[in-house]
Amino acid sequence: MIEMENVSKWYGNFQVLTDCTTQVAKGDVVVVCGPSGSGKSTLIKTVNGLEPFQKGRITVDGTVVGAPETNMSKLRSRIGMVFQNFELFPHLSIRQNLTLGQVKVLGRSEEEAAERGLKYLDRVGLLAHKDKFPGQLSGGQQQRVAIARALSMDPMAMLFDEPTSALDPEMINEVLDVMVGLAQEGMTMMVVTHEMGFARKVANRVIFMDKGAIIEDCTKDEFFGSARSERAQDFLAKIL
Ligand code: ADP
Numbered sequence: 001m002i003e004m005e006n007v008s009k010w011y012g013n014f015q016v017l018t019d020c021t022t023q024v025a026k027g028d029v030v031v032v033c034g035p036s037g038s039g040k041s042t043l044i045k046t047v048n049g050l051e052p053f054q055k056g057r058i059t060v061d062g063t064v065v066g067a068p069e070t071n072m073s074k075l076r077s078r079i080g081m082v083f084q085n086f087e088l089f090p091h092l093s094i095r096q097n098l099t100l101g102q103v104k105v106l107g108r109s110e111e112e113a114a115e116r117g118l119k120y121l122d123r124v125g126l127l128a129h130k131d132k133f134p135g136q137l138s139g140g141q142q143q144r145v146a147i148a149r150a151l152s153m154d155p156m157a158m159l160f161d162e163p164t165s166a167l168d169p170e171m172i173n174e175v176l177d178v179m180v181g182l183a184q185e186g187m188t189m190m191v192v193t194h195e196m197g198f199a200r201k202v203a204n205r206v207i208f209m210d211k212g213a214i215i216e217d218c219t220k221d222e223f224f225g226s227a228r229s230e231r232a233q234d235f236l237a238k239i240l
């Protein structure tokens with residue numbers, strides 16, 4: 001589904017990604033972890049074209065990211081992205097947050113968009129809040145709305161960038177539970193997170209990054225079992 005070959009990226013002289021190569025198959029749940037500043041956010045944002053890169057090649061479902069012939073807004077609409085800070089539209093109701101992209105980008109009718117959006121809102125347990133505004137919801141609830149909004153676009157894959165790290169501890173599980181459900185239903189996911197409980201439960205692979213490079217790309221059992229590199233061992237020792 002996602003193929004990344006020797007992707008490198010620089011900010012001026014600073015190399016932020018170095019020869020990153022990995023594949024994500026349909027239904028894979030890949031957890032990306034590593035120290036702060038190691039390039040995790042940059043890596044997953046290259047997948048949907050939010051971060052351009054200078055070298056290498058990425059394809060998503062056969063479409064080449066960033067190629068002149070690729071319609072990037074169309075491709076991006078098929079890749080759901082959930083960020084640390086929810087990023088709902090504050091001046092729109094929850095229902096409007098759910099329908100806007102479907103209507104504007106996918107050309108769905110308001111009715112169809114509302115039907116789909118509310119179905120996913122129900123799925124994340126928040127249907128009763130459909131007429132509220134984001135500011136009236138807790139952080140955990142807003143993040144669940146953000147996930148429902150992404151799902152309403154029928155994504156072929158979902159990217160998560162530290163979706164629980166801005167949340168109060170008591171709200172982390174309500175978001176992780178939704179993500180675990182998605183993973184178990186076979187959604188293709190790349191998840192930047194330090195929630196190793198989530199990784200143990202549903203990841204089939206773990207990527208460990210350091211200084212812009214993929215240091216480990218292995219199965220969950222290999223990662224937690226032998227964690228071959230010293231840097232990955234140090235990292236695990238600090239967060240577990
Ligand atoms: P992570 O998500 O692992 O914390 P990031 O991908 O956000 O790491 O950042 C990787 C590195 O790139 C960091 O050293 C960061 O300071 C640097 N960086 C990120 N964005 C920019 C930018 N716009 N200009 C220059 N350097 C940046």
Ligand code: MG
Nearest residue numbers: 040041042162
């Ligand atoms: Mg980051």
